[in-house]
Amino acid sequence: MSKKIKIKYWPNKPSINLNNAIVNLFIETEKKLMLKTNNKSHQYLYLDILNTITRNELLKSILHQFKELILDIIEINLNNTIIIKLHKKIRTIFIDRVSNDFLLKLKCNYAIKNNKKFNDSNNNLTDYLLIYLIFGSSYIENNVFLFETLYTPYNHVKILLENFIIQTGNIIIKQLIYNLNNSPNINKFLKQQNICNKLYTSNRSIILFLNNLKWQDLTQSYIYDIKSFYSERQKVWIISSKGMTTQYIYLSKEKKLQSFNQMKIVFIFWLETKDLLIPKAEKFIVQIAKYCLYCSISLFSNLILILIRIIVFYLNK
Structure with a gap:
């Protein structure tokens, strides 16, 4: 008799x-960050350019700073409405704080200029995470996720936290790379600080890495994000x-x-039209193919019969 799995x-x-629950969540996540943080997906991360030690230190720093952020928000007693309104500003300030801490540990005087366009890749998951940690699941709107808000799985919040840490680290390194501006500067900085992944120790490998990331960001923004939106799915790390x-x-x-531009709306309309028309078109094409196949077989059979009769006729002569 199989045991029922108890959902937490x-x-x-x-x-x-x-x-x-928060204490347990942070302890579990910290233990995970001490294990493997190599990128095992089929997609690139800006974090990939760092060696394992530096990447782990950055992600652990993000987790530590996030603990302090939660305590600060609780101390100033912000309500959930204000947090939702200010979540972009909170995230920007948080990224600045972690970036400065990261460079300070490297004993580097370099300053990362914040690029706000890099801070929107995580959609609304950040403010949902903040609400879960500060107020609990009952403050989340209904119908946002598949389950009822009062029955939010513990692992769901764990996923949001892990995604937040990885996405934040990725944005910090992305901003650093774009601030350094070109591959020689990037290569020089990484080597001087001894934080470079061995796979990207040459200018050529860095250029190829950045080109792959640019192409990935482009296709992600104009194809995969829209397809995910259409199917109401969100990719998380x-x-x-x-x-x-x-x-x-x-x-x-x-x-x-409401925030989509005209091109993205047209693509969504195309997806809607495709889903409506293609099944019917496929059914029609299958029926036509069956009819053509039946006619071809019948014609071929009749031709063989005619050919046999002609042969028999001439043999009888």
Whole structure:
């Protein structure tokens, strides 16, 4: 007789249970960051350019700074509405703080200029994570995720935290690379600080790496993000036993449609039309193919019969 798997749910309101859940969550995540953080997905990360030690230190620093951020927000007693309104500013300030801490540990006087366009890649997952950690699951809107808000799985919040850490680290290194401006400067900086991944120790390898990332960002923005929006899925990064990888979670995206430009809306319309017409077109084509095949077989059979009769006729003569 198989045992039923007991699902662990996230607390739905501020309480001792929520505090304990947060402590356990951070301890579990910190243990994961001590293991493998190599990129095991089929996609590039700006984090890939760092060696393993530096990448781990950066991700652990993000987790540590995030603990302090949660405590600061609780201390100033912000409500959930204000957090949602200020989540972009909170995220920008947080990224600046972690970036400065990262460079300070490297004993580097270099300053990273914040590029706000890099801070929007995580959609609304950051403010959902903040609300889960500060107020509990009952403050999340209904129909945002697949499950009822009062029955939010513990692992769901764990995924959001891991995704936040990886995405934040990726943005920090992306900003650093774009601030350094060109491959010789990037190569020089990484080698001087002794933080470079051995795969990217030459200018040529860095150029190829950055070109692959630019192409990936372009296709992600104009193809995969729109397809994910259409199917109401959100790609998230997680830390598995093998390393960093991706998976998809359900996320309602009704509000995001207003921010799409005309080109993206046209692509969504094309996806809608494709889903409506292609099944019918496929059915029609299959029926036509069957009819053509039947006619071809009948014609071929009749031709063989005629040929046999002609042969028999001439043999009888």
